Amino acid sequence: MLVQALQALATGLLTGSVYALLGAGFSLIWGVAHVINIAHPALAVGAAYAVYALATRGVDPLASLATVVPLFFLLGVGFHEGVIRPAARRAGDLVLVSMVLTFGLAAALENALAAIWGPGPRVVNVAYTGQAIRLGVLALPVPHVAGAGLAAVTITALYLFLHRTFPGKAVRAVWQNRDGAALCAINLRQVTSLTYGLAVASAGVAGVALALIYSFSPATHLTWLVFVFLVVIVGGVGSLVGAVVAGMVVGAVTNLATLVIPFAWAPFLLFASLGILLLWRPTGLFRR
């Protein structure tokens, strides 16, 4: 039982780091642009299908990152300039408008994927599928480790970018105080575009990582949406560290819970704990 629990904890932390990555990009857009991007996990599922299409032509998922990341960065910039910005300029209530708008895009993307590949689940098979690294009593599946490694590298890169470079500091400045940043001659439009590019690119990476770990179908984005929301609510909007910790917690709790209850019940358990958390701290654990 103890070994089983340790095993569940270890794989939970590995998948949790991927949830953290997906949640971090979502949180970045929420914090900087005040937009709730329902399409964020749908974009990740889109990346997973791109990996799948490339993998059937013999390209390794990790190698396909070379196309997914720049492509998704540009997609994010275009998403902001072409879709969100025109709506946001006229919107009376940005939360409402952005949620309905991005839900429409997510639904369109989901059904487009279903039209191309069918509604059934797909699996990316690679050379190391089914292999595991032995670590004492624990067996860590190689795809999980690869996915978690990808997430860790991307989150570290994001952290260093946000904290060590000038454009990254500009993003954080806008995140903390939009008007103050504008007064310091920070170009809000450029910073917001850059944020969308980074966030959507990170969603692409998360999609690649999730494609390694799970099977996915066009409707999978709704499951991931729950996890993304949980990560952001628990971790608090505007905290990369919060997102990492929350992702780990959510992953670990989900996996440990599956020892006792069926996997599909995990959202209920998470929601119940979320309800208790909200009664206790209505704005998340890491809110400044």
Add this chain to the structure above:
Amino acid sequence: MSRAAAAGLVAVLVVLPWAGAGEYPLALLYSTFMYATLAVAWNIIGGFAGYLSFGHAAFFGLGGYATGFLLVHAGLSPFLTAPVGGVVAAVFAALAGYPCLRLRGPYFAVVTMILGLAVRAVVLNLPWAGAAEGLWMTLPPWEPLAARRAFYYAMLGIALVTALAGRAVRLGKMGVGLEAIREDEDAAQSIGVPAVRLKMSALILSAGLTGLAGGIYAYDRSYIHPDFMFDLHLSVLAVLMALLGGRQSWAGPILGAVVVRLVDELLTVRVGTEAARIIFGLGLALVIVLLPDGLLPHLMRLRRRAPRPPAAVPAAVVRP
């Protein structure tokens, strides 16, 4: 719309099934009533109070499952038990709503969306609720047209009750309180608006009306499954209709419901469901980009431009 015009419209809708309307127009109107119910009910909490719920499918589905359960296990007709569906949804809203309503703005929107998705996941795994196989509900041995008429009147009744409830809330004292909450909750509370009680009442009323519609809808489908009874699409549709029609008035969402239902119908008839959802999603995004505040402000502007007969101003109001 004046009171006489509204009464005339209702009278027309009441006699319509006996004036030669076939199954298709009755079915189309029935679903329009359902959409209008969802939109007006959503607007009580989402529009008047400004608490944007993205989880109303949970209330709709619970209402449907309540009547389905009572039919399968107790043999009671959903036409009689639909109010039970409403009560179940309202009780759930009272329990789950309390922690949710402590949140404001985007947090409330996001948490209610999780709530909707979580309820779907739970019902999908409840063996006594049919789980992933769903529940089959046997319809009474009626002729198709008679059945359509029954569902038509049931949904018309629910839509009327909902519209009257929405109107009563908007024009009554509660509407003033909810408006104050929407504008500035802290300020409202500081001058004695019982914010928690009003928010809870608005959510419970909204959920109850939504559950009522769900109870009848489930019976009409005669087969219910979590995938469409708790569909996130439904939650967003309610928001969209209210957004399109205008969230400040009680009747605006009805306009939004009519527009959305007609577009939906045209798309599903012309192209398949999958393509319809792609087009609907993209069209929805386009409409939001072009009209983020809905149709009503534009219609009002058109009306203002049209010449209007000068209103008789009471002498006492005119001041130099």
